[in-house]
Amino acid sequence: MKKGDIFYNFVLFSPDPFVLYCQVKSMLGSLKGISFEGRINFPEVCFRVFPENRIASREGVRSLEKAKETLRKNFGKNIVSEDGTTLPLRFLRELFTRRLKFACAESCTGGAIANLITSIPGSSSVFVTSIVSYSNESKENLLGVDPVTIRKYGAVSSEVVHQMLNGIIKKTGVDCAVATSGIAGPEGGSKEKGVGVVYVGAVAPEKKLVKRFEIKGMERNDFRVLVAFVSLKFLLEILEGACYKSKKKGKL
Template sequence: MKHINAEVITIGDEILYGQITDTNSQWISAELDKIGVKTIRKTSIGDDKKEILDILTEAQKRADILIFTGGLGPTKDDITKKTIAEFFNDTLEINQDALENVRELFESRGFELTEINRQQAAIPTKATYLNNAVGTAPGMWFDENGKIIISMPGVPFEMKYLMENEVLPRLRKHFKTPFIIHKIIRTIGIGESFLASKIESWEDALPPHIKLAYLPSLGQVKLRLTGFGDDKEKLKAEIEAEAEKVYPTLGQNLFSKDNEELELVLADLLLKENATLATAESCTGGYLAHTITANPGSSAYYLGSVISYSNEAKMNLLGVKKETLDAHGAVSEETVIQMAEGAKKALNSTYALATSGIAGPGGGTEEKPVGTIWLACAGPDKTVTKKILSTKTRLVNIQYGSKSALGLLRKMILKEI
């Protein structure tokens, strides 16, 4: 079955200036994926006639579906509708259904329908009118030269209404598309290149209709298997079978077969053990606690945190010895051990995590450069530590330190260390 490809084009100078974030193209792509349409390109252009005409010409050469958002407002800088009409050698005419919709919206809000708003109902004669029941700018559908071109307002809630009620149903009816199935496997503690080498033979043996992508993030790499086929259930079964083949090779680096966040995997492990967790944070400044408590139900296993940013707080709240700080410094294995054990004792938890490091951008030394982070995990019968060397970027160090601490806790619960 032929793959159906789409290109999503967002129009607006405000996007290019960075004044607003383009959330439309991400949402549209996700919805297209659900009906078997693959987005092959996303493009952002300004409110410029030549740019719109150029992208119309270029995108039709590579995509079956072109989806535009933006530039359909009533003001002079909104030129999308007129430009598309020019592209098709067409003219704008008032669409009576669109006009009635605009009139009803204005009357329901107690406003007078002005001529500038009346012109919102004008669309190219070659366009099929798409009813925008939540706004004044109608959507437009063109079926020209075997290509489908769709234009919608850029306001997210109006665009979503049109996609869900007009565009997606029409696309399903117009195209016979293959199923696209994704499966994401999550790994931790191994870099992308090392992971690729480890699973190379498995990747090379994947069938042609199942593709693998590596999606690295802080301390983790996601493996995304994407399959294309006509039989949805058969395709799902094939992808699961291929995934089962790689699990033994991934070993301890595998932490989720079903795209679960590490925090949720840990929640399940702690609940199964009827265990509790506390944290003691220095360089992560509460981010580790935030990561844990962002999940509903975390009160069942998480007891609290001591954010001991200063040496005085480490001593007074966690019982870190002054001699330890004087001899080894706050960023040291000896200090994080005492922090973790102090938090475990103070909060009477089963496990306790501790972080201490140099987040930056200042404060580093030759011996302990920016990005040096010590982690500790105190458990029922032992305390384990880990030293990581991150980057010179403060926020990355805070986030990476927190994720690495959670990874250390997972290994301890599973008795992998």
């Protein structure tokens, strides 16, 4: 074996990547027999772990395996991939494997989800459309959101996101979709719903969910990118849950 022959290249995701980065770094620093390089590729965190001095000796391999186990045990729920694959790519691969078509209805993300997805070559085999319904009128006219619902609950509400999901599925006939509505700031917040409040919805075959998040103290564009990642993660989790259940039923 030659130098650098073996390594563990893993990507993590967290709504708070800075904190996660420090936690992982601290844990890796406490392990023996390994060295590592890490970086934040907002909102993801990437680490590459090598045997100490990058020598692939038997002892080095053992240390690396031990490091893997420790990391999986402590950060398992944050690990996106163990081969350097980022969340959007993993998301696209998942849909591609299952032959599912995808669309989105974006308000506060303002095209950030579509932009993230279409930055990956070959995404056209999975991604159908995004309706970036920034104004209330476009939510009503293009996605069929009820103006009464907007008046009653506000454009940033679980109710509106539910209707955005219904609208995008109805308009495009896709198998799964995400929708977002939130307050990216710096203006537009209220006492009830401050800057950073966002409703993210996801629909997959046989399942639909909308969740409220509060992402505080984040700059407008970081907020938008983060919400785009959160949306993809949300749908991915639903799909993985659905897959598990469907497998038992022998459906997928």
